[in-house]
Amino acid sequence: MLEIKNLTIEVEGTEILKGINLTMQEGKVHAIMGPNGSGKSTLAKIIAGHPDYSATKGEILFKINNKMVNLLELAPEERAKEGVFLAFQYPVEIPGVSNTVFLRAAFNEICKHQGVEEMDPMDFDAYLREKMQRLHMDEKYIHRPVNVDFSGGEKKRNEILQMAILNPRLAILDETDSGLDVDSMRIVADGVNRLKSSHNAFLVITHYQRLLNYIVPDVVHILQNGQIVRTAGKELALEVEDKGYDWLT
């Protein structure tokens, strides 16, 4: 469903990603690990369409209606509506906009795109409360402004809540585990595992192996200096945990 081909990104004359190739199938979980500054977050952002990054070479093909479409040619909101979701490493605060208003606006955009009837506020409220309960989120977050005065862990949980509400086909988790204690991590992982199906895929970006005990990957890629230097099964994560990254190059 996703095929990244020779993706190269330059920022101010420096190559940050140097010819990434990555293929994902439905129903699979891929993990991307790597040291700081290896280009992990850049990869996540360009898939979602962050305006600061543009590819100098390559393409990101994504299956839409059984056709492979280059995501680089779509606006970020078009990608979202086609089922691409990025759980942000640093979720953004939107003062004055309540979580429920924001979530319903996003949800209805996707309904509209899919030609499904929009959900009315009452039904949406019930849907939202159910999802929040599963993530052990306090009801007070329903009406709080998006991410404003949320703790680091609450922000991350709010990302997973959005993912659960929007039910994407491709979910990218950008260091969702950073800043989470073990209990929160378990809840977040549970949220991901519940959503997993044969129709969607997850790209889990992480610094540490820890999260991968809870979200077990099918494939692990090691990203270093803008290149994927090794791809293997879940055991690779343990190996990296043990030996660090240096032995790979």
Added chain:
Amino acid sequence: MCKDPQPKDKNLNEKTLGENALSGREYKYGFYTDVDADTAPKGLNEDIIRLISEKKAEPAWMLQWRLKAFAHWKTMTEPHWANFEYAPIDYQESHYYSAPKKKPRGPGTLEEVDPEVIQTFDRLGIPVSEQKRLTGVAVDAVFDSISVGTTHQNDLSQLGIIFCPISEAIKTYPDLVRKYLGSVVPYTDNFFAALNSAVFTDGSFCFIPKGVRCPIELSTYFRINAAQTGQFERTLIVAEDDAYVSYLEGCTAPMRDENQLHAAVVELVAMNRSEIKYSTVQNWYAGDGEGKGGIYNFVTKRGKCLGRNSKISWTQVEAGSAITWKYPSVILQGDHSAGEFYSVALTNHRMQADTGTKMIHIGKNTKSTIVSKGISTDESNNSYRGLVKIMPSADHARNFSQCDSMLVGNRCSANTFPYIEVHNPSATMEHEASTSKINAEQIFYLQSRGLDTEGAISLIINGFCKDVFQELPLEFAVEAVKLLEMKLEGSVG
């Protein structure tokens, strides 16, 4: 209409995503209605004032009052302390009276109003005939210098409520008008109030008797139509003991290259335990992208909480006019009285707004609340100017002020000028202020959840203004949100 000046420096003239979304809209109310009008010659002098008074068939005392105001105005100079600049106004180059001619049909009813005028209001979504009247809202429709129709008058009069054009009230309820006209804003108050007192043409008069809660919203819709004509509205609202009224005001004008003057005076009087809620959505034509044309809006709005436990609340959404000079204020004279000011001012293109409030605390335990939200984009200039004054007599007065500015793009400016004068040590004052920018990360975050750029900006701005919008009556809140969204319409980068 949204043409940009030729770029001199690319970076300087490059619009941000947000700016395009905010400024790329059309002014929907910019049409002109060709009506057969009865227009006074250009110029301002005693003869013109006599002419206006004669057209309105006013009693002598009214003419005398106008002439005194005019004599006083001639001794005054135009104020220039506000944070904006504009070409000098030639007061002799404007018409001071213009009214659509009546058709010789059934007297004293809408029958005699030019159908073009009725259609104009229909097009603006303001039906003025009783058959098509809006439920829950009584409307007084003012076209240039004259009120063309007021709905729901009969139902209201059964409750003892008077709601009629002020020109009619001067004749029908002279004692009431004489008692209160100028009691809150005397004609000596300021240059524009003096001018208005001399030449005002129409507006509304609302009187809510003792113990009556007005069951529907009262509203006036002001339409400027004629060219080179100033509109000088005068509105007076009196709430007797234990009365309650919610009043709404809306305004639009055609798109023209020249500037037109609108100088209004609104006075509110609240007796014991009464409450007046006054809401405005101001959408006068604001000029084009190069700052050509638009309404000069110089307005004096003031309420007096005369009675104990009385309350006056101003809510305004200022989205139009080339220049806005407006400070809806409250004099808190009665003990335990409360004043509120909730404002959203949106400026784009080259609009200049200098708006805010004055809260004058005189009575004991008086309380005031100020919530001001300024949004600026393009090359516009948006200032909040507010005074909170605690007089020696105002024991235990309280004020809370919050002034937030939001900038879209980097060519606009926002300023806050808070003045605080405290002459009583028991006062409690709180002031909060913030300036924020809609940033690219916020927009990307919302886009990555499926909202397009316009939807994202609209969500952020509606969130920013929420505290003010929730003070508006429901239908008006919907209109205000639509107005901001209309401003968000158009092409995005």
